[in-house]
Amino acid sequence: MSKKDIEEISKEQQRADMVIHEIGKKIDKLEGNKKDVGGDAGHLRETFWEDVTVNFDEPDDVLETHISLRQQAELLGERERSIGQIHKQLKTLEKLKYSPYFGRIDFKEDQEDAEAIYIGITSFMDQNDENFYIYDWRAPISSVYYDYSPGAASYKTPEGKIDGELQLKRQFLIRDGKILNLFDTGVTIGDELLLEVLGTNASSMMKSIVATIQKEQNRIIRNETSKYLIVQGVAGSGKTSAALQRVAFLLYRHRDTLKSDNIMLFSPNPLFNSYVSTVLPELGEENMQQTTWHEYILNRVGKSFDVEDPFTQLEALLSDENEQSSKLRLAGIQYKSSLPFKQHLDEYMQGLSKDGMVFKNITFRKKVLISKEELARKFYELDDHVTIPNRMQSLKDWAQSEMRKHAKAERKQSWVDEEMMLLDKEDYLSAYKAAQKNNRDDDEFSYFDKEEVVLRKVIVNKRFKSIYKGIKNLRFIDYGQIYKNAFDKRSDDLSDDEWTSIVNTTIVNLEQGILWNEDATAFAYLKDMLEGKKANTGIRQVFIDEAQDYSAFQISYIKQLFPYSKMTFLGDLNQAIFAHGNDEFLRDGTDEDVEKITLTKSYRSTSEIIEFTRSMAHNGDEIEPFNRHGNKPLVIEVPNKKTILAHIEGDLQHLKEEGNKTIAIICKTQKESMEVYESLKGSGGVRLLEKGTISYEKGISVVPAYLAKGIEFDAVILYNSSVYVNEMEKELFYTACTRAMHELYVYREENIPNPFLDNIDKEAFRLKKISN
Numbered sequence: 001m002s003k004k005d006i007e008e009i010s011k012e013q014q015r016a017d018m019v020i021h022e023i024g025k026k027i028d029k030l031e032g033n034k035k036d037v038g039g040d041a042g043h044l045r046e047t048f049w050e051d052v053t054v055n056f057d058e059p060d061d062v063l064e065t066h067i068s069l070r071q072q073a074e075l076l077g078e079r080e081r082s083i084g085q086i087h088k089q090l091k092t093l094e095k096l097k098y099s100p101y102f103g104r105i106d107f108k109e110d111q112e113d114a115e116a117i118y119i120g121i122t123s124f125m126d127q128n129d130e131n132f133y134i135y136d137w138r139a140p141i142s143s144v145y146y147d148y149s150p151g152a153a154s155y156k157t158p159e160g161k162i163d164g165e166l167q168l169k170r171q172f173l174i175r176d177g178k179i180l181n182l183f184d185t186g187v188t189i190g191d192e193l194l195l196e197v198l199g200t201n202a203s204s205m206m207k208s209i210v211a212t213i214q215k216e217q218n219r220i221i222r223n224e225t226s227k228y229l230i231v232q233g234v235a236g237s238g239k240t241s242a243a244l245q246r247v248a249f250l251l252y253r254h255r256d257t258l259k260s261d262n263i264m265l266f267s268p269n270p271l272f273n274s275y276v277s278t279v280l281p282e283l284g285e286e287n288m289q290q291t292t293w294h295e296y297i298l299n300r301v302g303k304s305f306d307v308e309d310p311f312t313q314l315e316a317l318l319s320d321e322n323e324q325s326s327k328l329r330l331a332g333i334q335y336k337s338s339l340p341f342k343q344h345l346d347e348y349m350q351g352l353s354k355d356g357m358v359f360k361n362i363t364f365r366k367k368v369l370i371s372k373e374e375l376a377r378k379f380y381e382l383d384d385h386v387t388i389p390n391r392m393q394s395l396k397d398w399a400q401s402e403m404r405k406h407a408k409a410e411r412k413q414s415w416v417d418e419e420m421m422l423l424d425k426e427d428y429l430s431a432y433k434a435a436q437k438n439n440r441d442d443d444e445f446s447y448f449d450k451e452e453v454v455l456r457k458v459i460v461n462k463r464f465k466s467i468y469k470g471i472k473n474l475r476f477i478d479y480g481q482i483y484k485n486a487f488d489k490r491s492d493d494l495s496d497d498e499w500t501s502i503v504n505t506t507i508v509n510l511e512q513g514i515l516w517n518e519d520a521t522a523f524a525y526l527k528d529m530l531e532g533k534k535a536n537t538g539i540r541q542v543f544i545d546e547a548q549d550y551s552a553f554q555i556s557y558i559k560q561l562f563p564y565s566k567m568t569f570l571g572d573l574n575q576a577i578f579a580h581g582n583d584e585f586l587r588d589g590t591d592e593d594v595e596k597i598t599l600t601k602s603y604r605s606t607s608e609i610i611e612f613t614r615s616m617a618h619n620g621d622e623i624e625p626f627n628r629h630g631n632k633p634l635v636i637e638v639p640n641k642k643t644i645l646a647h648i649e650g651d652l653q654h655l656k657e658e659g660n661k662t663i664a665i666i667c668k669t670q671k672e673s674m675e676v677y678e679s680l681k682g683s684g685g686v687r688l689l690e691k692g693t694i695s696y697e698k699g700i701s702v703v704p705a706y707l708a709k710g711i712e713f714d715a716v717i718l719y720n721s722s723v724y725v726n727e728m729e730k731e732l733f734y735t736a737c738t739r740a741m742h743e744l745y746v747y748r749e750e751n752i753p754n755p756f757l758d759n760i761d762k763e764a765f766r767l768k769k770i771s772n
């Protein structure tokens with residue numbers, strides 16, 4: 001380090017010390033406030049009832065009591081909210097104290113002096129709130145840091161564009177208040193710092209990237225105009241990272257109108273949910289709503305069907321050794337996930353307006369109270385200019401009123417007498433109270449007569465409750481049959497065999513109460529449309545990660561579900577692991593309100609791993625590795641599967657000794673993962689990741705490739721590459737290999753060709769042959 005560098009570090013350290021000192025003072029002040037407010041709240045809680053006037057004698061007193069209670073509760077709530085705020089602020093300040101900022105830009109606005117702007121995860125001002133010691137990374141001026149190298153630069157503010165000159169761009173690595181390193185950077189944001197960040201080992205949680213956001217990622221993060229923002233990015237290009245920092249950016253930029261509850265992220269699996277869950281809190285923001293499409297659909301379908309999840313579907317396809325049956329299922333999946341099928345459903349539903357709606361009998365004690373034919377007749381008596389959902393509402397109202405008549409008639413039935421004898425104490429008591437209440441206004445007191453009337457009513461109402469609820473929830477519509485009838489017309493794109501198979505399997509499944517994954521979306525859509533489910537207006541921003549795994553049907557449906565929402569789709573065509581459509585999320589490319597951003601630079605893996613996987617990707621030659629080097633991947637050739645298991649333990653040991661903290665043995669299916677796990681679990685510390693697993697920890701994980709989506713490991717051992725053969729498996733194989741950050745081992749059985757491995761340049765890997 002030159003003398004100048006040392007002087008510069010020392011100057012910067014002095015400033016950092018000063019800022020940290022100020023942060024300390026602010027922390028002390030807030031701690032004091034916390035005590036005061038906390039004391040206030042504690043006191044309020046203790047004396048809550050002393051300050052409330054409680055009197056229920058007269059209606060006016062009740063009102064006064066109510067008001068007094070509400071005021072007291074509001075006061076307490078306010079205090080507790082401010083304690084929550086103080087806590088949050090303190091947490092952020094503690095983070096700032098540890099590492100106050102990561103960047104500095106010296107920006108000279110035209111006609112003014114240059115100003116040094118220090119950038120951190122949040123802003124921090126001097127005691128008079130006049131000068132910024134630290135600017136939030138999301139502030140308008142901070143974008144200069146991400147977008148420009150020294151020279152002419154500008155940034156946008158709500159008031160307009162500001163031009164100027166970027167005179168210095170500096171990066172810091174500050175830990176525990178000490179400047180460990182400092183880089184003055186050029187074109188990109190400090191390769192050195194990025195190298196340092198990427199070279200470290202994977203933790204079990206995703207980390208924020210605000211200190212090293214790259215220019216093209218910044219375009220995604222700060223995009224505010226597009227209704228649909230579509231990101232096609234190669235594996236490891238930072239799509240998920242950009243999405244999460246974008247959430248933080250939007251929350252900051254629109255903090256008066258946008259809350260974390262207004263943002264929804266669709267993620268690939270529950271494990272991923274927890275993997276990304278620390279990024280926003282790290283940035284001082286709350287997590288958005290998160291779900292998987294499957295979870296979302298389960299809610300829409302309801303409980304009457306057993307819905308297959310996407311992973312079970314994938315397993316079924318990957319494990320089906322009967323080529324013909326797997327081909328037929330594939331044809332069904334592709335058809336049911338397509339836009340033409342969605343259009344067919346729309347037309348079919350239009351037809352239902354005139355004819356074809358199917359209902360279920362409404363029964364009670366095996367007696368049909370309203371028959372399905374009666375429901376259909378009543379439905380079609382309603383004006384057919386009225387929409388189906390509105391007619392359903394009328395039908396519901398009619399059925400409820402019919403049911404009330406039936407309930408009344410039912411009170412005289414002998415079963416009521418029997419149940420009356422068996423009534424428990426509580427029911428008696430409530431009947432007694434009700435009878436008393438009814439008697440209050442009567443001139444004569446005929447309690448015993450009333451008691452029986454009331455008791456009968458109580459008994460019948462109790463039994464009818466579920467019928468009323470069923471009617472309210474439109475359970476008298478036979479969705480299963482209606483969906484089945486939608487397969488009334490063969491699609492021209494399918495062969496006779498395919499069509500027959502689709503119709504037969506759909507019917508058999510529905511009769512058994514099963515909905516395959518490929519039917520679930522279509523079924524939910526049909527149900528929503530018939531019920532007139534209200535669009536979700538509370539959600540203002542939707543993020544869809546791994547968007548290539550959504551079918552055209554799903555994407556179109558999602559747009560209908562969130563009509564007022566802006567959407568960010570993030571995907572990689574090379575990782576389209578599911579059998580349904582894949583490039584659909586890119587399709588809207590011609591719409592005006594769509595912006596498409598392509599990320600070609602990959603940050604996760606070493607250059608060597610990227611070179612190895614390049615030939616498997618479409619447009620692989622466009623993938624640009626970040627300049628970080630490591631060992632070439634190791635291909636291990638073994639005589640048979642058994643040998644793999646015998647050698648894996650040695651590999652694990654070696655990889656651990658090399659400092660790899662997270663190691664994954666990636667298998668093709670859950671079944672294969674189980675086998676590997678069973679054989680390794682004795683050696684301890686090995687975890688099996690399954691579709692229901694919600695968190696992963698450091699250490700060794702055995703995982704099917706489709707569940708490793710979106711996450712990463714220091715080292716990956718691909719259990720047996722010889723089982724990946726067709727196009728779909730290629731994408732799974734690619735996904736598996738690209739999970740590795742530093743080390744990749746790939747096992748293969750000798751004499752079994754692997755079309756993808758055989759295509760890789762021999763120079764791109766090391767080969768080890770094991771003979772026994």
Ligand SMILES: Nc1ncnc2c1ncn2[C@@H]1O[C@H](COP(=O)(O)OP(=O)(O)OP(=O)(O)O)[C@@H](O)[C@H]1O
Pocket residue numbers: 194197198207209212213214217233234235236237238239240241242572575603604709710711712738
């Ligand atoms: N600008 C950046 N600075 C530091 N790290 C980055 C940056 N961009 C990406 N990374 C790192 O690269 C890795 C991959 O990022 P991420 O998971 O967001 O990529 P992805 O495109 O979603 O990947 P995939 O599609 O393969 O799951 C992560 O470890 C992330 O922290």
